[in-house]
Amino acid sequence: MEYLILQTLNGIQLGLLMFLLAAGLTLTFGIMDLVNLAHGSLYMVGAYFAWTFIAWTDSFVLGALLALPAALALGVAVEMVVMRRLYARDHLDQVLATFGLILFFNELVRVVWGPAGKSVALPSFVAGTIDIMPGVPYPAYRFAIIVVGAVVALLLAWLVTRTRMGMLIRAGASNRRMVGALGVDIGLLFTLVFGLGAVFAALAGLMAAPILSIKIGMGDDILILAFVIIVIGGIGSVKGAFVAAMIVGQIDIFGRAYVPDLLKTFLSAAAASSAAPAISQVLIYVVMAAVLVWRPTGLFGQRS
Amino acid sequence: MAEALLRTHRLVKRFGGLIATDGVSIDVRDGELHALIGPNGAGKTTLIAQLSGQQRPDSGRVEFDGRDITALDMPARARRGLTRSFQITSVLPEFTALQNVALAVQAHAGHSFRFLANARRDRRLREPAFAGLELVGLGNRAQILASSLSHGERRQLEIAMALAGEPRLLLLDEPMAGMGPDESARMVDLLRSLKGQRGMLLVEHDMDAVFALADRISVLVYGRVIATGTAAEIRADPEVRQAYLGDDSGT
């Protein structure tokens, strides 16, 4: 029972971590309809920014607060130099250009920060563990992730569905000219939204940094995962991304926690131990394929 | 005239709370030009979509040539001889006018799982395609890319594509939308010349054209057919005058 609760909590925590990774992408990809493979690069650079500022200020919180505006500036710059030329293009052009950006940013980071990875220490107030039940400790930092993930989810939902800006973004994505005719500077709006996406990417990067590690190409690892989550949820739906992240989080955790034992009930131990990891590795792709076969535009995507 | 070629039984289509098609039963006879009119938002395009197989009705039945085709998709209906044109011009912009029609001929000629022979030089495709272009008056524009044709020409091209499949019934969704007076006049002539050879269901806002061409007219308001009859009957129908035409718009 205690084990079950622990693994469920792990699933929630992992789901929220994945939502964090995908949050920026729901804005740029989900709403602006821009296939930005370089989202992972923004996540990586955000984490390096955080490392630099944390080392500089000697404070996790201060460093994080400085990294976010830096990421905003970077996002705005990338948007102005490259992305704004891609909105009207087809997805293939977007894939190609942003694939190029990945290569560029990976090398840039190596030039600026060197090839060795970086790590950030946890601030002391979340470094320990909290007993969720007597004798069952749980990492305090994972609770921090749960909180930040939930806050970001609420913030995004509010931003997209409740604010004028959100309305304009959604309208602008489907009909730029109409929104432009309303007297809104659509170019500026998109620049800001992309910058905001970069901020979310960097936030994910710096939140993940103490668990994962800051390294070149760290964005490539999470990129596909983030896309998978958004696609399962349905492009353009914050709710979809959230639900998808939670489902994927639980499936991933339970795949790892129970599948090996489950297999042992009808396979030999040796066969089970080699089959189990294979199954848990491909599980999320199977889920995604199944969802898309069942609903070709994702769980909450708009039907054409 | 002959038997009903196309017949619907109480078609219903809802979008959320909105009923776009509300128990529509109409029929089109072989050789007849049946016009469907109605104010904007009456559900004409939704009805065409259900007739052509682009959308499925929530309930009701579509019969073509005596058979239930409700479950068939668009390509399958097209192969049975039920072809449509689109309200918003829909041609293949990267292909020449001739290739556009040739593809339509090809669609009618059976399966296209032929991988090596050059279809562009295939006389079995080119000759009927060229004849089709001549028919709609585009004979001298055959080698022009569809994207370079004028709006009116593209609408003509659409008709040529629809005809190339030798359909038994043609669904025409506002073929004159966006046309100038000259182009419209030419289209009316074209449609008149086609009358009698096949059934046609014409959705159109241009009342001059409708009353000039239609054998029968159905009036669709809020997803319901409120009247069906000849031009004279429709003109005289008080419900139509009230609900749709108003008092001053008999034209």
Next chain:
Amino acid sequence: MRKILASLGTPRGLVVAVLLLAMALLPVIAQVLDQRYLLSVSTRIVIWSIAAAGLNIMLGYGGMVSFGHAVFWGIGGYAVGIFAHHGVHDGWLQWPVGIAAAMAWATLIGALSLRTRGVYFIMITLAFAQLVYYVAVGLEPYGADDGLNIAGRSQFSGLIDLRDRGQFYWLCFALMLATIWFCARLANSRFGLVVRGAKSNETRMAALGFPVFRYRLVAFAISGGFGGLSGLLLANHDAYISPAMMSWVKSGDLIVIVVLGGMGTVFGPLFGTIAFFVLEESLKPLMDMASKGTGEYWQIVFGPLLVLVALYARGGLDSLLGRGRARSRHRG
């Protein structure tokens, strides 16, 4: 014949003729210059361009962005590797099975993924490729991620000796020519026109009576088949297979090549592959010449180059040789 001669008058015809002639003579040239590496790289170029030509059917003609095409390399490669691992080196068996397996897998995932459009299609093809990739990573009997060394190259009843680098190159070259020829024919066949028409306007094609799904599915299978062929050649070239040959970055490379060369063009895939390899081979030394030690950062130049291609060179290299047929692209 007359047509071929006439085409020599155009810039494209001339470039292609000179290029193909040079490629046909390459083993001799490499011998004379004593440059075995040139032959090795050229073999790789020829093999890759077969896969690129296959992907071009999807991408260029069909407008379907398959982001998992490297998986067919893997399937073709593993067909050779697994047979060889069990002591079966007969190419008459290995090759048809490899190609058939690639086509079968393409048909299977095509049947599922062609229900989706646009970005969903990109992602679902990627997901299926990742699936196969991870299965191969866990495939312990066949080396898992360490891959598999192939003891002997495919044998064809003694007709041709693939261990001979020159013979192997010529075989690959002949297969590449056959692939390009087939793709060129395909593009203008009834089938090809349906696939291209569906790229241009899917709804219209359906309204004309084409069951677009079936044609796309067959296009996917053909495209995958060429991927499989390329993969089994690659396995023979390297005498080694591993899951890395189907990582998503390799799928990305293939897309880059097709776009770089010119989508929907006959020789674009070949141009793209050559350009890709020349860049990879020369960017590093060129940068080192400009400023010593910068060469290892060559991707900092290569990346923005791709961005520029996407932004400003949408016709690819092929369009540098003058316009073929007019080509425009649609969003989505």
Next chain:
Amino acid sequence: MFARFGAAAVGLSLLAAPVHAQAPIKIGFVSTFSGPQAAIGQDMRRSVELALEHLGGKMGGKPVEIVFEDDQFKPDVGKQRTEKLVQQDRVNFVTGYIWSNVLLASFKSVTDEADTILISANAGPSQLAGELCNKNFFSTSWNNDQTPMAMGAYLQAKGVKSLYLMAGNYAAGKDMLAGVKRTFTGQIVGEDLTKWPDQLDFSAEMAKIRAAKPDGIFIFYPGAHGVQFVQQYVQSGLKATTPLYQVFSVDAITLPQQKDLALGTLGAQQWVNDLPVDQNRRYVADFRKKHGVYPSYYGAQSYDSIMLIASAVEALKGDLSNKDAVRAAVKKADFKSVRGAFSFNTNNFPIQNFYIQEAVKDSDGNATVKTIATAVTAAKDPHFAKCPMK
């Protein structure tokens, strides 16, 4: 078509001295110099350059030219770069190779097609120690099984009763777990092969370990994955109850990131930076002086590979025309390895000691490892009997 451009890197001496009429000794070095694993490649290259400095830029009186090639952590790229080295640059020796899959993809181009000697400075897949062993293939590192075997033997001797095993789900990961199970005969209470190479989260496994209550955890997570694992292991609070034993997961590459979190962790290795060997003292001291950080075993093995080549070239007075003589000279291993005693087994893998090391802080507060015990002496890998070479 592909003009031969200047080599990527040239021995330091060439910069100073006028170009000799003599043909230089050319060595190709394949490693990963870009992407997430470039830190390892950097460590190896620094060690190679240091070795060359220590040699005065010469071997057997001839200048030395080293061509570095980047495998990008991809087997096919590694093979292509390797082919360039032997076919275009025509190097006399090829060395480097971090990854088993890159090595397995590449070695035949060197050993068979070019009849040239390849010395692996890290990767040691079992196939190459056993059935695929080759007269032209040598290793200055180890076979995959050996390091975990040493660790297992130590834990067995120490009286550890039960272990929970974890590694990435790939060939080397499985080799490592198989290795530890060869010598550790206590209870294995759990075993997880996790998604490779992009497992992000270990929380499910941490919960499983907590439920299984083992005496210790044995892991194999090289590079960034080691950083990731150790961070999550410490955060989960398991460090207080369950000690961590590792191979290749806490080292000079990862310690600058793991820092205090890894302190006290035990691992096995055939070389440690504090081994009391003259050659080693010089290597480590000069490396630290030059770069300010400790070298890793990747670097030490690379340093050894250059020294091994130098010893053979010296013995032959720079005349490499007789390949049999070159092989024989290399096989003698007549050089001073930084790990002390070193000789080649019949399969050309080293016979060497393995040590137990602990992660500690040095006097300046830098995290490093120090030797605490010798696990096995003069160890041979378990595959050499399968090698046809006798």
